[in-house]
Amino acid sequence: MKIIRNAKIYTADTNQQTATAMVIKDGKILWIGQEEYLPAYQGNIIDGQGKVIIPGIIDAHMHPIMLADVLEQVACLPPHIHSIEGMLVALEKYDASQRGWILGWGYDEGKLNERRAPLKEDLDRASRALPIIVMRTCGHIISVNSKALAIAGITKDTPDPQGGQIDRDENGEPTGVLRENARNLVLQHLPTPSEDEIVTRLLKLSQTLASYGVTSITELMATVAPIDYLTLYRKAREKGFKQRVAAYYIWEDIQKYELLTADNLDRSTGAYIGGIKLFSDGSVSGRTALVAEPFLGGEERGIAMTSKEELLAAAAVTKEHGIQSSSCDGGQSY
Template structure:
């Protein structure tokens, strides 16, 4: 224990004494720049002076600097912030088989088989992205379908929302999952008509499989980090909120932060289910001097997802009256958890998708926050997808931030009304209503559940359409955001949700010079084209960290 504590103290001292070698001053001129000022008003500029990695001034009167960069008239925006993603999860998906575009369960199985053939030395075949709702039969897949393609190695493919997984028989056998295996609390083993496991595990039942999977370590984490960092920078994401990290990743991030090798800024949420939660809370908040790592929040888990009918609803599902969803944190566990996290001075970010889970979270925040008057926690509900209309105003009243992901709406539009019925849609994906109540909405993607490109999220927020511009009039279009509101959600509001608006979220003096150059003006093009925006360059703390090799030619 002495050695462990000594190591931790040395790492933390490095974090707080870290500094980055930067040119004294850099001038980027000839840009069409946009940012929000300190009051949240959209302003424009044509040049930016950077000193020691931070914004010195916009439109300086003198054009002299140690380094001068011509922006070639391109549009400059602050680096975009994804307020809810899974950093190493994206890296994992980039290194595994992607079945997102599969046309059927059989097609997904064939993709997994092709991957297995090309990776003969892998003991397990992992993948992600399947979604039965876009397949012709809209039915959960079965182990037998995978067995027809791969039977000699275990296969585990997670659903697009990461709240369900699909196993072949070999994997089920290794996990010891049989007809006699009971459903764990907060989880479900999907079974056939004879009660045998069919191959799909939902929510907490996934833990039965995770017990026998190979354990990840620092070497794999580094591969995942490298893959994710390169991808995020290429789409203009310079900072992200990592929604639920275990102790092993917590330690990995501390080490990388001390080495100053994190590719993007990470606001990490400790997983509430980690066995070492108490020790991480005891360490207190950690913020590196260069702002590449900030740990001061906890991610808790209320329910599952709508697509797998795991979202906890106040009334049964409209398309399955025998189900009302799953609670991953039981009601009696909520008060102690909330008190523990808030009592340690950490922000609590609670995953809630269904209206029951959202109400439970709001009720518990209302009760627990009475113990901590005048504390600026900025607690959050992650996803906040389906809210009872009576509860919509409570977010602003309790200062609980609804952390939402616009592309969830455009991905869910084919099934959400089936799951909920028309009446419950009044409080579903209700962005405009929540904004009008006076509460900021930090925006993200939930990658790798959705694609990480933030311009896809900006487009969905403004149009309520998918990238095929469907439906033509927008899906429940009265809840759409303006371009400026969506832009704020991916910049200043996301920074605010991480207690980092003092240094991130806009290009105003004193903040880090994190910015991107893009090929079109999102404030002056048809909204349906926002998703086509291409990132030409990405800069972090005044240093170029990405440059597009083959920018799109003018049409």
């Protein structure tokens, strides 16, 4: 039994919003209140030294495997990067020996001095020999160089995929900016990290999350191939991953594989399927969210990525299995 005293405890209870002491037994709070009313419990007394204790934070919309990955890439956002020129300098310094690709993330054209997304001509200045991918802050758009376009076979004659858009110049040539499902034309060519590599990154991320008080997370875009996400999280937990994980599998994989089994839905495992993920449309800041009126300064009205019929079908499955649905709509998750 642990007895914590002399602390500033925020309870999230409207009837008793703060406390100064609490008693913990077998991982559960047995008693909480003001220290002067602390019952005569026997146990290990811990002096909180006036420090703040808060309930564990639940992050309801994360992409932890992707986050663990991008933390090893070039951060292309303030306070590190303020311009495309600065981005190119950082990308040139990136060690691509492990992957063979130069990778960056986090740019927002609204925060860059040039007030535009990096194009293939820009990224070509960082490297023509190696493929480059820089992900926008919303995650719905990427910018790539000519080498990446060539690897993906994207040319003037490549049609836009369903639910995606290849940006083109006045001559119809790809600019290097790929929106929504068009991203996958390039992303599918990235080398797949091994299971052990992903688990190692997750363990490092877990320490970072724990340092901020995050105790439970969601994986809002779980997939089966090339490596099953639930398998990865369960292996990571076996090796010390601290957070509970609710995985939301993409609708396509729910339809393709038998995922909604009793074992996969078992919350007592600490890593389980919590819902289904669909994309209704894109992001507001990326101008791919579906809107009735065009975005200011252009004719874009967004990109519809999933039909109404698919949304209703997924909702029926979630109701049947007692799980949730998450539809990414305008950059938000519902």
